[in-house]
Amino acid sequence: MDERHVTLGLLRDLLSRQRLGVLATHGAGGPYASLVAFAADDHLRHLTFATTRATRKYRYLTEEPRVAMLVDSRSDDDLDFHGATAATAVGPVAELEGEVRDEARARFVERHPHLAGFVAAPTTALLALDVETYYVVRRFQTVTELHMR
């Protein structure tokens, strides 16, 4: 099995197990990071997340749509150094609308049913990170790049 398949399998496993990722943004006020609930699509091309429009991260996204999102499997103990997997997804973020939004919303709510009310609010934006590259880290320092296009 080639490296691409191995890495994709690893990613698929990671993104299906984890519910939260760290979103790194950058705006006029400088760098910023936030914990967000996400849902990946079947092809791992898009990571969907939600935020209200009054937040700092939303403002920064309007200023600089390119972001990174870290998803990892650490459990905060020594074993993490060789056992945990971390993936950093990089690409531009866009706010979803129309049918695309409806589909993404259904997928997001299936993954996070308790957030159904949150994403239904008119003040909540549903956004997708269109992943260009994943940087996958295993065994502390083994790094693989997965270019999605």
Next chain:
Amino acid sequence: MNGSPVPLVLRDADVDERVAPYVGGKALALARLGRAGLVVPPFAVVTTAAYEAFVDGPLQARILFELERKDVADMRWEELWDAALRIRSLFLGAPLPAQLHETLATGLGELAAERAVVVRSSAPGEDSAAASFAGLHESYVNVRGLDSVLEHVRLVWASLWSDAALLYRRELGLDPRRSLMAVVVQEIVAGESSGVAFSRHPTSADQALVEAVHGLNQGLVDGTVEPDRWVLERDSGRVLEHHAARREEMVAAAGAGVRLVALPRRRRDRSPLRDDDVRRVHGLARGAEGSFAAPQDVEWTLRDGELFTLQSRPITTGGAEDDGRAAYLALRRSYDSLVVLRRRIEDEALPAMAAQADELAAVPLADLSDDALLAELERRKSAHDGWVDVYTRDFIPFAHAVRLFGQSYNDALRPDDPYEFVALLSGTPMLSTRRNTALGRLAEMSGRDDPGFAGALEAFLEEFGLEPPGSPGRERERAVMTAVVERLAATTRGGAPGELSGVSEETAGSRAAGSRAAGSRAAGSRAAGPAAPSSSPPASARAARPATGTMGRDELERCYLETAPEGEERERAAGLLELARAGWRLRDDDNAYLDRIEAQLTAALAEAERRGLETGGRYAPRQVALPSPLGRPHPPAPPAGASPSPTSPSFGAAGPPPADGPGGDRASGAPVEAVARARQLVGQPAGPGVGVGVARVVLGPDELAEFREGEILVCDAIEPGMTFVVPLAAGIVERRGGMLIHGAIIAREYGLPCVTGVPEATALIRTGDRLTVDGYLGIVVVG
């Protein structure tokens, strides 16, 4: 169960000690009584395993998400009402998995399919000698058909999370997340008379007690029907006393449920029990006591001479009054008891309050001698305390009419938004909106320099003012009102969005939130966001709603009423809507009435202080508060100006910063110069819409004159004397929480974004801070 899976349904014959943890005390008691030879109607138990199968997973996550946005210990009872209503909607909206449905249908068999039944809660630990949840969980009488039975099983499950049950568990230190619920489905026995029997009198060890009513015992249990009472000698069963009730009504099975009906004349003069039946009922209670080796509180019914046992539970030490349940039980009222309560409030209490306020206002305080003034102070304090008691006993529980209607609406229409029903209540004329309409007329007069303005202002103060004529308080009130009127008039001349029609009763609530003020953002509008990823058409700012979500008020009302069968059921639905409208209106009006009495007390206090008389703080107005069991009061409002001061907001001891804010806690070892500032505060959504504007923190009516149109009003609670600035606000943030508090109701009336229940709102937000009030999600963003 020896490692085998717990059945989801058990029939009465299979209920014994081995399954005790899964069937609850009520079911176990019934099974034991049946085996002891007492006559118990046939029943089945939907075990806790069925509850777990339904709740575990997404529903559990959503419940916890609902409850844990805020520490339950910090929630006022109104907030718990809201949380409980939303959780109830989650239970109703969650589908019953096909496998679970099939298993329950098979297990309940002909009991659910063919007979009228009672669906009762039977939570493990519910009725122990240490705690009694009697009345706190739901029971439903006269339920017919499998679908309806399963629907009501769901409602009983949901009642584990009712506000009353949550409050009681909080007092007992029980974690609701670990609580489970079994449900008894029992064939109904419609007896000619029913009641309760205590094998030992709750307050006298050598006596026993029997209470009885004609018809079903629901009227006795919820306090709607007064029972006949017999006090007996415990050992001999000899009747010592008989207190006959005024027998006028009874509860009978009717349609799908029960109804309070007039008692036929021939039964009014007849006691619900003959003497020998009283002794039989007492014997039944003693028999139950023998079975459980502890004094019992037994519910029974008598049909065709046969005595049935409906349930039995140990008598807790002390009654509901002693362990505080009474306060919580008073929050739950039946339709019939609310009808009675409304009559008492509208026909008796409010006119009496108004009359007393007028009478007190007529007393010329300045002319009284010092002794007479102190006597007057005593009289006013006593009057005020008395009305605070009435407020707590009658006015607060009457707000339950709104909830009862909300439940009925949600049961019938299953809307996505559990508060959709509020659309049918808002727009109800209230004192506050009437006052604001009058204020609008004054502003028009002022704007055109009408010579009748001064007289009109006096007439306004006479009708709506809180302070007595001629008092220093009235002078202050006049100055504030004049300033407000001038500001309104200036706004009109400038043609800004907040024109005078904005404060008219007729248009209240008809405008979109966020269009209130220059600089505020329209509801649901968005800032320029990241580019859309495709060429798909722009999404509507509003989320998709169910069919009812797009309906107007009249259509919604028709839709709701038509869910009830024509005839008596529909009349009752209309009656419930009318009750709810009265409850909604009174949530505003009753505050205004109580304020008038309080104003008279404070006027006398001010006069005493002016003369330097010693009052020793004895006459300070007592605040309305729901009594809390076990002596732990609910969090009180911080006094105006309490530290931390609004001009130096800091988390300090107030708690950790929210997730969005940087840290800066000295206790944690952070540098002493670190400063923590609130960035995002969470409360409860109380008025939909988004308001953006500058904060104006108002700690008391005296500060209202500073309020500018388009600002966000941030306050502890909107007092009746503050409502006139509401139409000028771009949004409202209150420390006090709940959909049914005065401020939230007024905000809804004017279509304003409103977030309530924000802890420390007036301390963490500063006047001048830029705020975004998200009334959909209950979030306030600072900066």
